[in-house]
Amino acid sequence: MSEQPAPAAESVTEEPAQDESSKPMPTLLEQMGGISGLIYSSVPIVVFVLVNYLFEWQAALWAAVGVAVAIAVVRLVRREPLQPAISGLFGIAVAAFITIRTGSAKGFFAFGIWSSLVYCGAFLVSALVRWPLAGVIWSTLNNSGFKWRSDKAARLYYDVATLVWILVFGSKFVVQQWLYSEDNVGLLGLARIAMGYPLTAIAIAVTVWAVRKADKRLAQLAAEEEPPAVEPSAPQADPAT
Known part of the structure; x- marks a missing residue:
């Protein structure tokens, strides 16, 4: 009695697991x-x-x-x-x-007003101690390190971005605190919305510009530090031939 051939094992094609790090990071808007x-x-x-x-x-x-x-x-x-x-x-x-x-109705906006002052102070102090928060926050979120602090030009870009955030939070506090003291709840609500996302979008755009310029600067420095490639010497002719 002839043996029946064993059925061929079904080939199972396993889809490679998707690397989590390869997934695009959600944008700020998302x-x-x-x-x-x-x-x-x-x-x-x-x-x-x-x-x-x-x-x-x-x-x-x-x-x-x-x-x-x-x-x-x-x-x-x-x-x-x-x-x-x-x-x-x-x-x-x-x-x-x-x-x-x-x-009082104006108390509804007090938390946002004083939060702006706190943020403004934090960014200001960070700029004075040469740890600009725009760069610190970006580097922390992306785990990219703080090598940019050792280069004056790269750090300057983050100083500029930090200065913009200081102006954004400072202007929010000054304008809205004045409206708060005037008991103008209607204009206070309008200022809260008008000075919210539009000014934040400008500060984010400047921060993105600073990140790109600083990264380009660091890449340039890294290229300059690399030793020049050694070209292979030409083979010498055998004197016996």
Whole structure:
């Protein structure tokens, strides 16, 4: 009785596992929830200003909190990034606490105003001690090291970017604190939105410019430090031939 040939083993083609490091990093806009995330973050502020104008700060506060919670639920149901919604809820919660404690509608904006002053001070101090935060934050997020600090030109690019962030946060504090002292809640809400993402986008653009210029500078220095390639010597003729 002849033996039956064993069935050939089925070839299993395994797809190579996708390297996590090869995946493109999400852009800043994607991390903030995209265009919808930018719009959602402004809606509670707009609702607060409008309801406060029509009624009173208590109704405006609850309306803003309700809208922020509703946005978080919508993003959860639609499986959209929750980080912008959670950050928005935290900001609204802090603003609500301060508003209740102060008993005034302008208290809704106090946290953002003083946060701008803190950020401005942090960037200013970092520039004075020659550790510009624009470069420190970028290098930390990308794990690229701080070699740029040893080169004056490369560090200067990050000094410029840090200076722009100082101007952004400083202008936010000066303008909004003045409106806060004038009890102008309507213009305060408008300034909060108008001076938010537009100024931040400018600062980010300058930071990206600084990163590219600094990286180019470091690459140039690395190329200059490499020893010149040694050309192989020509083979000598055999005198016996």
